[in-house]
Amino acid sequence: xxxxxxxxxxxxxxxxxxxITCGGDNIGTKSVHWYQQKPGQAPVLVVYDDSDRPSGxxxxxxxSNSGNTATLTISRVEVGDEADYYCQVWDRSSYQYVFGTGTxxxxx
Amino acid sequence: xVQLVESGxxxxxxxxxxxxxxxxxxxxxxxxxxxxxxxxxxxxxxWVSSITSSxxxxxxxxxMKGRFTISRDNAKNSLYLHMSSLSAEDTAVYYCARDCxxxxxxxxxxxxxxxxxxx
Numbered sequence: 001x002x003x004x005x006x007x008x009x010x011x012x013x014x015x016x017x018x019x020i021t022c023g024g025d026n027i028g029t030k031s032v033h034w035y036q037q038k039p040g041q042a043p044v045l046v047v048y049d050d051s052d053r054p055s056g057x058x059x060x061x062x063x064s065n066s067g068n069t070a071t072l073t074i075s076r077v078e079v080g081d082e083a084d085y086y087c088q089v090w091d092r093s094s095y096q097y098v099f100g101t102g103t104x105x106x107x108x
Numbered sequence: 109x110v111q112l113v114e115s116g117x118x119x120x121x122x123x124x125x126x127x128x129x130x131x132x133x134x135x136x137x138x139x140x141x142x143x144x145x146x147x148x149x150x151x152x153x154x155w156v157s158s159i160t161s162s163x164x165x166x167x168x169x170x171x172m173k174g175r176f177t178i179s180r181d182n183a184k185n186s187l188y189l190h191m192s193s194l195s196a197e198d199t200a201v202y203y204c205a206r207d208c209x210x211x212x213x214x215x216x217x218x219x220x221x222x223x224x225x226x227x
Contacts, residue, residue, distance in 0.1 A: 001170060033213035035153070042203055042217040043145075043153065049211050086153050090212040095167050097143070097155035097212070 002091040004100035011106045012077045020103045022070040022087035030089040032070040034063055038083045046085075047072060074105070082107045110134040110216045112204050117221030124194050124225070130187040130204030130218055138162070138182035141207040143214060144189045146200040146223075156202070157189065194225045 005023040012018035022032060032050050035043040046057050050065040060075045074081055087100035116128040130142070144156040157178040158167045166178050177190040187204050201222050205214035 031211065031213075033211070035214075037153075042219055043214075044217075045208075045213055045215050048208060048213040048215075054215060084152075088153075088155075088213065096169060097158065097167075099145075099153040099155060102152040 001094060001096065002089070002098045004087055004089065004098055006085075006087060006100040006103045008101070009104045009106065011108055012074075013108050014077055014079060016077055017073065017075045018077055018105065020072045020074075020085050020087075020105065022072070022100045023068055024070075024089065024098075025068060027068055027070050027089065028066045030065075030091070032063070032065045033088045034061075034072045035086045035088065036081075036083045037086065043086065077105075077107055079107050081105060110206065112206065112216055112218035114202065114204050114218045114221035117202065117223045119224045119226060120194055121227055122195055122225055125190070125192040126194065126223060128189040128191070128202055128204075128221060128223070130189075132185045132187065132204075132206070135206070137185040140209075142180060142187045143205045143207065144178060144187075145203045145205055145214070145217075146198075147203070147220075148197075148200040151200075154200070158207075159187070191223070194223075196225050199223060199225045 034047040036046045037043040047063040051063045063072045111133045113131045141160045143158045159178045175193045179188045201220040203220045204218045206216040208215045
């Protein structure tokens with residue numbers, strides 16, 4: 001089955017920029033979606049189709065996807081961005097959705 | 109306003125069964141594919157199952173095939189997940205989520221219902 005690998009954790013200072021990677025075999029050929037989940041809350045879609053943002057999501061959230069790695073970038077990080085982030089794809093070959101392992105972003 | 113409200117969670121013994129429900133409102137339920145996603149305590153998100161808008165296609169994660177059944181009632185704006193042969197590994201918060209309008213992402217999620225499998 002298709003596997004998406006993310007770093008377990010990332011630390012960043014307020015105002016700085018951080019990137020969260022999502023690795024998968026030829027992930028660049030798939031559409032990647034990103035979710036933010038704060039403690040005790042349901043996930044929220046922050047990026048879809050590799051780089052599009054739903055309405056209400058700040059421009060500080062951007063993303064790219066190429067080769068074997070997709071990346072979510074958070075610019076001008078705020079304390080409120082502290083959360084777990086998950087990537088997701090639809091694996092057409094197995095008719096299954098796949099979530100990444102998740103990355104905990106800590107704002108120092 | 110789009111709302112998804114899960115119910116039916118609770119404590120169930122190993123080997124037992126449970127049916128979860130998700131009541132949808134604020135959108136044309138019959139036009140959207142729907143999904144179940146779960147999250148074990150302290151763990152990441154795990155896709156469980158998906159169903160197309162008219163129930164034509166149903167998809168399951170490998171570990172749920174044969175034990176879980178997804179269904180929907182468009183007349184009642186409701187999504188269901190029937191779970192059987194439950195084990196401790198099925199203990200999780202179960203979320204229902206709506207497919208994005210033009211993509212295979214999830215744009216709205218419920219708050220989840222907790223299923224605990226324990227003797």
